[in-house]
Amino acid sequence: MAAFLLAWEVAAEREWIDSFIFSQPSRILHTYLSMGQNDLWYHIRVTVGETLAGFLLGAAAGVLLAILLWWSPFVAKVSEPYLVVLNSLPKIALGPVIIILAGAGTRAIVFMALAISLVVTVLEMLSGFRDTDAGALRMAHTFGATKGQIFRKVVLPYNIPTLFDSLKVNIGLSLVGVIAGEFLVSRAGLGYLIVYGGQVFRMDLVMASVIILAVVAALLYESVALTQKLVNRRFGHGA
Amino acid sequence: MAVLSVEGIRKAYQTPQGETVALQDISFSMEKGDFYSLVGPSGCGKSTLLSIIAGTLTPTAGRVQVAGQTVSGPCPHIGYMLQQDNLLEWRTVRQNVLFGLEIRRRLTPETRAHADRLLETYGLSEFADRHPSQLSGGMRQRVALIRTLAVEPDILLLDEAFSALDYQTRLAVTEDVYRIIRQEQVTALMVTHDIPESICMGDKVLILSGRPAVIREELPIRFDLAERTPLRCRACPEFGSYFNHIWKELGMYEAHDSASSLQGESALPATEPTP
Numbered sequence: 001m002a003a004f005l006l007a008w009e010v011a012a013e014r015e016w017i018d019s020f021i022f023s024q025p026s027r028i029l030h031t032y033l034s035m036g037q038n039d040l041w042y043h044i045r046v047t048v049g050e051t052l053a054g055f056l057l058g059a060a061a062g063v064l065l066a067i068l069l070w071w072s073p074f075v076a077k078v079s080e081p082y083l084v085v086l087n088s089l090p091k092i093a094l095g096p097v098i099i100i101l102a103g104a105g106t107r108a109i110v111f112m113a114l115a116i117s118l119v120v121t122v123l124e125m126l127s128g129f130r131d132t133d134a135g136a137l138r139m140a141h142t143f144g145a146t147k148g149q150i151f152r153k154v155v156l157p158y159n160i161p162t163l164f165d166s167l168k169v170n171i172g173l174s175l176v177g178v179i180a181g182e183f184l185v186s187r188a189g190l191g192y193l194i195v196y197g198g199q200v201f202r203m204d205l206v207m208a209s210v211i212i213l214a215v216v217a218a219l220l221y222e223s224v225a226l227t228q229k230l231v232n233r234r235f236g237h238g239a
Numbered sequence: 240m241a242v243l244s245v246e247g248i249r250k251a252y253q254t255p256q257g258e259t260v261a262l263q264d265i266s267f268s269m270e271k272g273d274f275y276s277l278v279g280p281s282g283c284g285k286s287t288l289l290s291i292i293a294g295t296l297t298p299t300a301g302r303v304q305v306a307g308q309t310v311s312g313p314c315p316h317i318g319y320m321l322q323q324d325n326l327l328e329w330r331t332v333r334q335n336v337l338f339g340l341e342i343r344r345r346l347t348p349e350t351r352a353h354a355d356r357l358l359e360t361y362g363l364s365e366f367a368d369r370h371p372s373q374l375s376g377g378m379r380q381r382v383a384l385i386r387t388l389a390v391e392p393d394i395l396l397l398d399e400a401f402s403a404l405d406y407q408t409r410l411a412v413t414e415d416v417y418r419i420i421r422q423e424q425v426t427a428l429m430v431t432h433d434i435p436e437s438i439c440m441g442d443k444v445l446i447l448s449g450r451p452a453v454i455r456e457e458l459p460i461r462f463d464l465a466e467r468t469p470l471r472c473r474a475c476p477e478f479g480s481y482f483n484h485i486w487k488e489l490g491m492y493e494a495h496d497s498a499s500s501l502q503g504e505s506a507l508p509a510t511e512p513t514p
Binding site: 133135138139140141142144149153157158160 | 295313318323329341342390
């Protein structure tokens with residue numbers, strides 16, 4: 001890492017590479033400093049806020065829809081072909097539609113993040129619900145459990161690991177949705193900084209934003225992973 | 240009064256080929272504290288009969304009465320023990336034991352205390368706050384039994400409850416379960432395909448015929464033992480004659496003969512001394 005940064009710096013200094021296109025670590029650092037704490041924090045906050053909103057809404061709506069589909073085999077049968085098609089459709093293609101529906105602003109961006117993670121969550125959770133251990137279900141039946149009890153006491157806890165697996169994927173997907181949304185419409189956020197930097201050919205700004213974005217992505221992922229660890233300890237999964 | 244009475248149970252399925260009769264006129268009754276084994280050729284409908292008794296399956300004709308009440312729908316007086324222990328890994332041992340009570344909405348300080356007493360009596364209280372993955376196969380089965388007993392069933396149905404265990408664990412668990420069932424004075428009906436198991440645990444062995452199944456014989460099992468345990472029964476001289484009797488009743492002699500002659504043939508080239 002240090003060697004890479006050093007090589008980059010030296011290569012840019014000696015003009016082996018064009019520092020106008022590739023930028024330069026010292027200039028990126030300078031950009032951070034000159035952008036001032038407040039300004040940078042503001043953009044990070046906007047992006048993280050939008051990502052979390054899209055992520056949480058997507059996860060909640062996805063799980064609720066999966067429950068509905070698990071509950072009613074009829075609804076599941078009718079909607080499954082559509083879900084499969086929607087799943088393979090690149091959601092970014094819906095960008096213009098979303099902007100028109102939700103208005104060019106934060107709502108469209110959050111909507112984008114939600115759209116990108118929703119269908120995956122539904123499909124993954126539904127298949128998890130359906131793969132619940134048949135023996136455990138039979139055991140619950142022998143005690144005369146109702147469908148609601150079976151869901152709450154067997155199916156849902158059984159699928160806590162599935163939920164976290166899908167959350168781990170979703171946090172990344174939501175970030176993709178937010179950045180794509182910010183590319184299309186926004187006046188703030190890291191995606192906005194990247195587009196703005198690109199338009200005015202300030203590559204140090206682009207690079208600085210990308211690096212921050214990488215750090216943000218890693219931190220978001222790690223916080224989901226940490227939550228999973230805590231929940232696992234609480235429920236004794238894999239103990 | 241009989242705790243369980245099964246009267247003229249018949250179960251038929253409609254298939255494209257016509258009607259298939261699984262059970263034909265099954266009747267028997269059990270008194271409190273009885274332990275019956277139910278054996279029969281595979282596929283004869285033993286588990287179907289248990290499901291009907293438990294109320295999860297409706298018979299085509301006949302009725303089941305538990306403690307004087309006709310069973311219709313899942314019966315709260317019945318405890319059911321399956322082949323797998325099906326312990327829920329995210330619950331502790333104690334929470335697993337309370338599962339049935341939660342489902343039946345009978346979780347009170349009294350029932351909790353009863354469950355704790357069972358855990359203590361059967362040597363599981365030190366594991367009560369552990370998770371099932373930390374227990375041995377035999378202990379898991381014991382937890383499953385206590386989970387069933389915690390709802391205080393009048394009748395315990397065991398559906399091949401030990402066949403998923405390896406032989407040695409199985410002997411130990413059988414010993415364990417037998418002791419617990421006797422001590423708690425539970426009325427128990429056990430389906431098994433293991434003839435020795437049916438003899439060493441049952442007061443009576445009900446022998447079913449092949450499809451359509453009827454009860455061929457109710458064979459009372461008596462051993463000349465001061466204190467009966469499954470392992471001691473296996474060592475008794477009566478054991479062999481009971482075994483042969485049931486074997487014959489199940490009509491397995493022919494199958495056995497052809498199996499042994501086949502074995503003999505295939506074994507011939509290997510055992511024949513080379514000249």
